[in-house]
Amino acid sequence: MDRVDEMFPSFDERGKELVRAAYSIAETALEGQTRGNGKPFIEHPAGVAKIAADEIGLPAECIAAVFLHEATRFHPETDITSGGKFGKDILTIVDGLNKISTIKPKDTRLEAENYKKLIVSYSKDPRVTVLKLADRLEVMRSLDMFPKLSRERKILETLMLYIPLAHQLGLYNMKSEMEDTYFRYAEPEQYRAITNKLKATEKDRQALMTQFIEPLKHKLSDAGIQYKLKIRTKTAYSIWRKMVKQKVPFEGVFDVFAIRFIIDCETDRETEHALCWKVFSYVTEEYESDTKRLRDWISNPKPNGYESLHITVKNSDNVYLEVQIRTKRMDDIAESGLASHWSYKGIKHEATLDNWLTSVRYALEHPHSGENYYEDDLPEPPSKEIFVFTPTGELRKLPAGATVLDFAFDIHSNLGIKCSGGKVNGKAVPIKEKLATGDVVEIMSSKNQKPSQDWLNFVVTSKARTKIKQKLSEAEFQKAAEGKELLGRRLKNWKMEVDDETLAALMKKLQYKNVNAFYAAIGDGTVDIGNLKDIIQSVTGVKPAEQTSGAPEADAASQSGPGAEKKTWDGKAVSSDDILVLSAKNVKHLDYKMAKCCNPVYGDDVFGFVSIKDGIKIHRISCPNAARLMEMYPYRIQKVKWSDTPATSSFQTTLRIIAALEPSVINEVIDVINTFKASIRSFNVNENGKNSTYDISVKLSIPSNLELDKVLSQLRIRRGVIKVTRT
DSSP states (O other): OOHHHHHOOTTHHHHHHHHHHHHHHHHHHHHBBBBBSBTTTTHHHHHHHHHIIIIIIIHHHHHHHHHHHHHHHHOOOOOSGGGGGGGGHHHHHHHHHHHHHHHOOHHHTOHHHHHHHHHHHHHHHTTTHHHHHHHHHHHHHHHGGGGGGHHHHHHHHIIIIHHHHHHTTEEEEEEEEHHHHHHHHHHHHHHHHHHHHHHHHHHHHHHHHHHHGGGHHHHHHHHHEEEEEEEEEEOHHHHHHHHHHHHHOOOOTTSEEEEEEEOOOOHHHHHHHHHHHHHHHHHHHSSOOOOOEEEEEETSSOOTTTOEEEEEEEOTOOOEEEEEEEEEHHHHHHHGGGGGGGGGTOOHHHHHHHHHHHHHHHHHHHHTTTTTTTTGGSSOSSSEEEEETTTOOOOOOEEEOOBHHHHHHHHHHHHHEEEEEETTEEEOOTTTBOOTTOOOOOEEEOOTTOOOOOGGOOOOHHHHHHHHHHHHHHHHHHHHHHHHHHHHHHHHTTTTOOOOOHHHHHHHHTOOOSSHHHHHHTTTSOHHHHHHHHHHHHTTTTGGOOOOHHHHHHHHHHHHHHHSOOOOOOOOOGGGGGGOOOESSOOOOOEEEEEETTOTTTSOOOOEEEEEESSSSEEEOOOHHHHHHHHOOOOEOEEEEEESSOSSSSSEEEEEEESSSSSHHHHHHHHHHHSSSOOOEEEEEEETTTEEEEEEEEEEEEEEEHHHHHHHHHHHSSSTTEEEEOO
């Protein structure tokens, strides 16, 4: 048995021969070519072909096209026309896939609708679009092998382009998997917390389903209805989107799961509809239903072919449950798209596939026709960052609100210093122009350009701010040296001397905070040297109490010196004996301890793990170890809850803060923490000269996660703070 036999056992012999011929051409053309993980590149088209055949249900012609596309994409000279093995349909699909592969984000600026229109224009056969989605799904399953920059580009493209396309075409399994993959990389802690909660509550969902079906069993059996019952749980990404949109915790999302009836019956539409409504009547007779939430997609299927009855009911415990009723045929379509039709007996494969592909083309060409059934569910691009491109297509990630000048500094510091403007998507713009995801940016520079104080009013990246301040400081020191020399010469001519007290009084009168700024003002003419003689005479008698020292300058110097590289303030550790604030059921005579791997704080979502020596260890539900503990030791997982009032107001947690390399940042961080009911137990700072950042680790004693959230939110909006995470 060769590889084609192993991979595609359901194809007939003619189909296997077609795929075998295409596979052989690809294997020869791609020989010696490897992927990022070192494995042969042929594994990529093989993976795409398996998805197209097994998960979407496309025929052998499409599978052959996948292999021929990869062969000719890298080696256009490869001959696939001689011998007449591959018909016109296959060659058309290959041509469409090859054209789509030439589209680069910089050509389309990642505008989703334009990109989809371009795909349609290249897809004379709509199967091209479906195969492109299969290709992207295989890429998302292999993300770990790509370098970071390439991975970020692919995640962004998937979020903005391929997830909406999959949803629009009714390929819900593909859409859900791509969404969760995106979520796992974009929001790892949120993803971990939600997936762990789903694992922790799995038995509860099973119990609810068992309780739900019990009073209906006899009615369904007596009516001769054959069915399968299963739980459909929302994806982690969908749950997170609802939590964000509705501003509720995990427990506030009422439709985390649905109970689904899958009726086994003949594929006659009349029979299917009658049985679905019969089951519906049994359910609504037994349980109180919310008619406002009835969704009848049997009488009026969605444009992508989705058919199902949805109703929300309330059980005896006042728990709301979503119930979905559909036949096996409807369920297969809902899971895998309309192409799954062709697997049913008695249905001509070609006719059914043609009908579905006609609907695919219509959906692509009329994205907003009929009901906007997918609009609210579509993922939103990241709000805290943007992705822009150099003219050569290199991807750059910047914070939201970044300007042309930020982009210039991101490319190179010297380019930022000399930046005089830019071109965004070919249009000339000023340096303060804000950028948007997908923009192609070209920087204009001038050798006469110099940074000004005004630049600090619109740049947002720490690198740009640090370099601008550095240049302004250098310029100020130069002007200060000139001003000091000029004042020294004038004082000599006036036969006057200025001691430290007089200098301090002068600075106070003229409102300069440090000596450098004062001398620089003389150097650049802001302070008229001719008027200084009278001012000096007028302040000569100022009392010492009214004088100021050069402390700010000294502080700045000390913070920029070698001693600033690492600072530590250590406080007394909080005793774990004080942290007995939980109650647990069915477990007696065991102590409680907070797990050091995640340091729970009062109010966090937590669970208990019964350890051998240390009693119950309390972990956060988002703890990095949570998934492993739940999977390997489910019998040792203990439900716990916080008592109404904690026995202590002292919980320890650690924050990691990445901030710009600015002396004021450290004091700002400390000031923010001290504003709230939090005390610093240890504070460590390390400089990262390469990235021009501080890496700050702060151990806090804090009464609850409510107070901790206040600290985190205030730290994150500080201008010099780049990233704050809880470790």
